[in-house]
Amino acid sequence: MGNALAIDAVSVVQGGQRRVENFSTLLPAGHVHALLGPNGAGKSSLLRALVGHPDYAIEEGTVVCDGESLLPLPAELRSMRGLFLAFQSPVELPGVSIAQMLRAAKQLRLPKGETLDVLAFQDELFAALDRLAMERCWANRGVHEGCSGGEKKRCELLQILMLKPRYLLLDEMDSGLDREALQLVAHVLGELRMEGTGILLVTHQRPLLDLLAPNKILMLRGGRLVLSGGVEVLDAWEAGEWCRQRP
Amino acid sequence: MVPAAAMNIGEVERWAEEGNFSYAIDPSYDAGRGVGEETVRYISSVKGEAPWLLDFRLKALALFQSLPMPSWAPLQKTDIDFSSIRYYLAQGQMAERRWEDVPAAVRHTFDRLGVPERERRFLAGVEAQFDSEMAYANLQKNLADRGVVFVPSSEGLRRHEKLFRPYFGTVVPASDNPFAALNGAVFSGGSFVHVPAGVRLEKPLQAYFRINSENFGQFERTLIVAEEGAEVTYLEGCTAPRFETATLHAAVVELVALPGAKINYMTVQNWSNNVYNLVTKRGLAREGGQIRWLDCNIGSRLTMKYPAVVLAGSGAKGEVISLSIAGKGQVQDTGARMVHLAPNTTSRIIARSLSTTDGIATYRGSVTVAPEARPCRSHGRCDALLLHPGSVSHTYPRLVGNGDGCILEHEAAVSKISEEQLFFLRQRGIPENQAIGLLVNGFFQDLLRQFPLEYAVELRRLLEMEVEVV
Numbered sequence: 152m153g154n155a156l157a158i159d160a161v162s163v164v165q166g167g168q169r170r171v172e173n174f175s176t177l178l179p180a181g182h183v184h185a186l187l188g189p190n191g192a193g194k195s196s197l198l199r200a201l202v203g204h205p206d207y208a209i210e211e212g213t214v215v216c217d218g219e220s221l222l223p224l225p226a227e228l229r230s231m232r233g234l235f236l237a238f239q240s241p242v243e244l245p246g247v248s249i250a251q252m253l254r255a256a257k258q259l260r261l262p263k264g265e266t267l268d269v270l271a272f273q274d275e276l277f278a279a280l281d282r283l284a285m286e287r288c289w290a291n292r293g294v295h296e297g298c299s300g301g302e303k304k305r306c307e308l309l310q311i312l313m314l315k316p317r318y319l320l321l322d323e324m325d326s327g328l329d330r331e332a333l334q335l336v337a338h339v340l341g342e343l344r345m346e347g348t349g350i351l352l353v354t355h356q357r358p359l360l361d362l363l364a365p366n367k368i369l370m371l372r373g374g375r376l377v378l379s380g381g382v383e384v385l386d387a388w389e390a391g392e393w394c395r396q397r398p
Numbered sequence: 399m400v401p402a403a404a405m406n407i408g409e410v411e412r413w414a415e416e417g418n419f420s421y422a423i424d425p426s427y428d429a430g431r432g433v434g435e436e437t438v439r440y441i442s443s444v445k446g447e448a449p450w451l452l453d454f455r456l457k458a459l460a461l462f463q464s465l466p467m468p469s470w471a472p473l474q475k476t477d478i479d480f481s482s483i484r485y486y487l488a489q490g491q492m493a494e495r496r497w498e499d500v501p502a503a504v505r506h507t508f509d510r511l512g513v514p515e516r517e518r519r520f521l522a523g524v525e526a527q528f529d530s531e532m533a534y535a536n537l538q539k540n541l542a543d544r545g546v547v548f549v550p551s552s553e554g555l556r557r558h559e560k561l562f563r564p565y566f567g568t569v570v571p572a573s574d575n576p577f578a579a580l581n582g583a584v585f586s587g588g589s590f591v592h593v594p595a596g597v598r599l600e601k602p603l604q605a606y607f608r609i610n611s612e613n614f615g616q617f618e619r620t621l622i623v624a625e626e627g628a629e630v631t632y633l634e635g636c637t638a639p640r641f642e643t644a645t646l647h648a649a650v651v652e653l654v655a656l657p658g659a660k661i662n663y664m665t666v667q668n669w670s671n672n673v674y675n676l677v678t679k680r681g682l683a684r685e686g687g688q689i690r691w692l693d694c695n696i697g698s699r700l701t702m703k704y705p706a707v708v709l710a711g712s713g714a715k716g717e718v719i720s721l722s723i724a725g726k727g728q729v730q731d732t733g734a735r736m737v738h739l740a741p742n743t744t745s746r747i748i749a750r751s752l753s754t755t756d757g758i759a760t761y762r763g764s765v766t767v768a769p770e771a772r773p774c775r776s777h778g779r780c781d782a783l784l785l786h787p788g789s790v791s792h793t794y795p796r797l798v799g800n801g802d803g804c805i806l807e808h809e810a811a812v813s814k815i816s817e818e819q820l821f822f823l824r825q826r827g828i829p830e831n832q833a834i835g836l837l838v839n840g841f842f843q844d845l846l847r848q849f850p851l852e853y854a855v856e857l858r859r860l861l862e863m864e865v866e867v868v
Contacts, residue, residue: 202825230827246840255836256826377759
């Protein structure tokens with residue numbers, strides 16, 4: 152078996168309640184899985200639990216990233232192993248510049264005793280900003296500080312380009328984006344996928360799905376996987392049929 | 399700028415311990431323990447002072463003995479054992495002009511603190527005080543040629559009496575409070591600066607205050623006079639070794655900005671946690687003059703300090719930017735005071751504090767407006783960040799206006815670091831303690847930018863250390 156994020160029979164508990172029950176999917180490197188479902192279906196809970204949010208406990212099941220079990224690891228080490236969560240509404244970090252945060256995160260990814268090459272870091276940051284058609288002054292802005300919804304998403308994409316995660320968990324990356332920004336996001340995600348990044352994508356909208364053509368569609372409802380399959384599932388979703396599906 | 403991630407534990411410890419060393423010194427001059435008329439006469443005679451100055455000292459001593467502490471003070475006079483403190487310790491009265499002439503132990507002290515290195519890199523002049531006296535004082539020759547005076551206080555009173563005597567003790571009278579009175583009685587060291595009309599210093603002057611001895615009190619006195627249209631930036635830094643017993647630092651700083659002059663006074667206070675830091679700082683701004691205090695308090699056991707600006711001429715501006723950190727067992731009782739005496743005057747106060755563990759950060763601000771000062775305007779902004787459940791912050795703003803025509807504003811907010819912020823950074827791979835360091839740095843970010851780059855770097859490291867060592 153090649154590299155993959157293997158989520159097997161996972162149950163998630165938050166605030167004493169079961170949010171997700173017996174969820175499984177095998178996300179190979181370079182694949183895109185789309186996770187769909189109504190509000191409250193447990194999509195965000197699943198993503199938060201996967202990256203180790205202290206409020207979301209995985210009580211049953213296993214999560215294995217490229218052969219290594221993630222569950223014993225704290226959130227920061229899961230990040231080091233290549234998991235990246237793009238938040239639905241990213242929090243603001245007043246006064247902490249994007250460059251400062253990324254530099255700290257990059258330094259921590261180096262082997263012990265090595266120091267980040269600051270000039271190379273700056274070049275890489277500027278190249279990533281150029282790729283996202285963002286002004287270079289973004290480097291010195293506070294993380295998500297005073298950003299519009301769309302700007303926050305771009306900012307998250309910048310972090311993805313800089314930290315090069317192996318598996319992306321995207322929580323409504325496409326919400327609040329205009330047509331042009333959506334095209335850009337889809338384009339960059341397409342490139343990352345070609346480079347071998349696995350993507351688990353939560354969305355409520357069709358356009359990004361059409362642009363990305365996921366390998367697999369997963370339907371979640373009431374915390375359970377109710378339907379999965381190829382793009383044909385999307386048509387069922389649009390017709391509202393999946394609502395009538397029962398596990 | 400050094401990111402949190404670039405620091406290892408060794409570096410953190412090195413900074414934590416930066417000022418924590420001392421040398422055994424056999425002082426040639428020692429006024430003994432306790433303070434009385436004999437102590438005052440001893441200091442005055444060692445310095446060879448004029449009779450008027452001895453008289454000033456003796457009157458101040460009487461005031462110290464009779465003045466009560468202000469009722470709101472977080473400290474009583476009885477909390478300090480004044481009889482066990484040594485009030486004057488020195489190896490000589492004359493500051494050297496060249497580092498190689500400074501006694502070895504003293505020179506090594508300032509080398510370790512990086513003072514000569516900074517002097518070479520970006521300063522126009524440096525004074526370095528070791529216990530009671532300035533050991534080194536030097537000003538770039540081109541500034542001396544333009545008439546700038548930058549000398550230790552005793553030398554200033556001896557050699558430039560005409561320049562300084564008219565202002566000496568007028569902005570902060572000895573009767574102001576018990577510690578200003580004590581300073582008046584036993585003061586030694588500090589800088590006297592005189593900038594002639596129209597002269598603008600591009601590079602800052604710096605004074606470094608070092609306490610080396612145990613059970614010692616440091617009482618420097620600084621007076622800066624900027625003549626019409628002159629501009630000067632003065633930086634002060636301070637450290638002391640960590641002793642078991644209490645050390646006292648009671649300084650007086652007076653600033654006089656004549657019409658159109660600008661004085662920018664910056665302090666980085668990093669005393670060890672056994673120092674009582676009770677300092678009176680006040681500036682007088684004449685017509686169109688500007689005074690700005692940038693006051694950063696990180697160290698000491700207890701600091702009581704409220705830099706003030708008396709706006710005595712039309713169009714004068716006053717500003718205080720106060721940044722304080724109250725860590726384990728520390729009380730930072732800081733703030734600002736603005737007195738509007740003339741029309742069209744403006745003042746601004748920005749105070750930001752961080753409390754960690756059981757630290758107490760208190761803001762006391764006072765803005766008063768005389769009836770003849772209308773119209774005028776004052777704005778205050780006060781933010782506190784609490785890091786732990788036992789951390790404490792108090793805010794006591796006092797605004798006194800007199801009728802229409804003055805606009806006085808005060809805003810305040812208390813915040814905590816949110817779980818979501820911490821989790822976001824952890825998800826990016828940054829462990830919690832480093833994440834807190836980044837967020838605390840962010841909280842002070844725009845204020846740190848007000849300091850010269852060299853200081854901003856040092857302050858950032860100190861901040862990260864304060865947070866990580868907890």
